[in-house]
Amino acid sequence: MDKDPKILAIKSDKKELERVEKFLLQIFENEKLPKACFNKVYLCISEAVINSIEHGNKNDKDKQVDIQINCMNGNIIIEVHDEGDGFDFELIEDPTSKSNIKKEYGRGIHIMKSLCSEIEFRNQGKCVEIKIDVT
Known part of the structure; x- marks a missing residue:
């Protein structure tokens, strides 16, 4: 597999998710990654990007x-960086707890954690790195 990083910069607009999907599809094609892993990877990357747009860069x-x-x-290995103020990822509430189970928000990080091998927040939460096994 390729060791050179592929980089995409987008505006803080959810319409840009279409570009993210095309970018990821191209990487899957070029690197001959298993198509069966695409949805899992796309779900993680889109959750991270939406969090960056909405919570990091405040749209x-x-x-x-x-x-x-x-x-x-x-x-x-996916890194998503935003220009926001960051956040304390230690304070993220558990969306599966009884008090949060009916909330319609707050599940993105939980979804990413459940699908990836590793997740790490850096730069005071302005960067998330997600590692996913695609073998």
């Missing part, structure tokens, strides 16, 4: 979200 279209993807050793 400010003058700010951008940067996406970097590396493929190596049977893994796809």
Whole structure:
């Protein structure tokens, strides 16, 4: 697999998710990654991008979200960076707890954690790195 990162910069607009999907499809094609893994990877990357747009950049279209993807050793490693103020990821509430189970929001990070091999927040929460096994 390729060791050079692929990079996409988008505006903080959910309409840009179409570009993210095309970007990821191209990587899957170029790297000959298993198509059966695409939906899992796309769900994780789209959750991270939506969080960056909505919570990080506060839907400010003058700010951008940067996406970097590396493929190596049977893994796809995705980094999503925003220009927001960051957040304390230790304070994220458990969406499966009784008090949160009926809320219609707050599940993105939980979804990412359940689908990926590793997740790490850096730069005070302005960057999330997601590692997913694609073998």
